[in-house]
Amino acid sequence: MKDIHLFVPTFDVDTCLEAIGHTLRKGWTGLGDQTVAFEHAFCAQFGLPHAHFLNSASGGLHLAVNILKAEHGWEDGDEIITTPLTFVSTNHAIVYENLVPVFADVDSYLCLDPASVEARIGPRTRAVMFVGLGGNTGQWPAIVELCRRRGLKLILDAAHMAGSLCGGRNPALSADVTVYSFQAVKNLPTGDSGMICFMDPAHDDRARRLAWLGIDKDTYTRSVAPGTYKWQYEVNEVGFKYHGNSIMAAVGLSQLPALSADNARRRRIAELYSRHLEGADGIGIVPTAPDCLSSRHLFQVEIDQREDVIVRLNAARIFPGVHYRDNTEYAVYRHAAGTCPNARRLSRRILSLPLHLRLDDDDVERVATTLREIVATPAVVRPH
Ligand SMILES: Cc1ncc(COP(=O)(O)O)c(C=O)c1O
The missing domain is CATH 3.40.640.10 (Type I PLP-dependent aspartate aminotransferase-like (Major domain))
Known part of the structure; x- marks a missing residue:
């Protein structure tokens, strides 16, 4: 794989x-x-x-x-x-x-x-x-x-x-x-x-x-x-x-x-992700503003138990990312911790799915299907 x-x-x-x-x-x-x-x-x-x-x-x-x-x-x-x-x-x-x-x-x-x-x-x-x-x-x-x-x-x-x-x-x-x-x-x-x-x-x-x-x-x-x-x-x-x-x-x-053609392909990948993930319980798709034609640098979803999902995606040879950690969690900005509850909550739930020009449509489907399966199955209970 x-x-x-x-x-x-x-x-x-x-x-x-x-x-x-x-x-x-x-x-x-x-x-x-x-x-x-x-x-x-x-x-x-x-x-x-x-x-x-x-x-x-x-x-x-x-x-x-x-x-x-x-x-x-x-x-x-x-x-x-x-x-x-x-x-x-x-x-x-x-x-x-x-x-x-x-x-x-x-x-x-x-x-x-x-x-x-x-x-x-x-x-x-x-x-x-x-x-x-x-x-x-x-x-x-x-x-x-x-x-x-x-x-x-x-x-x-x-x-x-x-x-x-x-x-x-x-x-x-x-x-x-x-x-x-x-x-x-x-x-x-x-x-x-x-x-x-x-x-x-x-x-x-x-x-x-x-x-x-x-x-x-x-x-x-x-x-x-x-x-x-x-x-x-x-x-x-x-x-x-x-x-x-x-x-x-x-x-x-x-x-x-x-660049224009590359961005168009990125938007196509994002559409494919949206289509494959539509209606999946437990997966929220971060929306694009209605008046925005996005460069689609990222495709982000919102999920529970993100760290566990990342571990399981990695086991399936899929390597997503996180953009970003709430900056007020970093020592240098911690004086402002707690001032932005949405950012704090979302930064613990967001996941960026693979998005680049070397992905073909089957790769996109594989990522989406694997994510759906992982989110649909209860997390593995690990011994303490
Ligand atoms: C939102 C944002 N701002 C600024 C930068 C800094 O860009 P550069 O690496 O070109 O300094 C980055 C790079 O990752 C970024 O994602």
């Missing part, structure tokens, strides 16, 4: 190797023509005004918070409302900048619940950090409306959302800044990289400087500019080493044309 893993990225290997070979032969593997080309292609495909290629989304989220804080004069101790159901880099980005993550609860889509967000707004609230979990846009329009009404900035952690639409439109167009991840198992996999997309051109400019340690001219611009003073750059503020490189960009550029 073959193993069925949660995520297995698929690369257009020949195209990627050709593109990487081109950068190696050229002898320019850093920030350069490939990173610039990827930014342009990404903006064109996603309808975005700006995109800056980075070495990770974690760095991008930090940069987003850093720039908004500086540009809007936020002070240490000011607050950003965020979700506990995410990868920790979402919330670490807030802490890096001496701001306070205030956790709001999630809805049935596993995304921030606007009512809970509104209840958490206080005099020091400056922004909302929204995560489109698994590609879901949840109640995004209500979050956008709330932020506009209450004068809050809106950061979109779109690590899972490459290709997601809300009401037929890229949700990034309603955020102040959006950060995508192209980490190894994301919908647009590279090895490790990300993209930061500000709406404001001045913020995009600043992101480019700060992602390159605060240096006002990147090495590539200097190399193609005329004149003898190319080495003479200025450093006006302390930045970070967050920019992306041409090898990762070459992979991203090679993968980008297939």
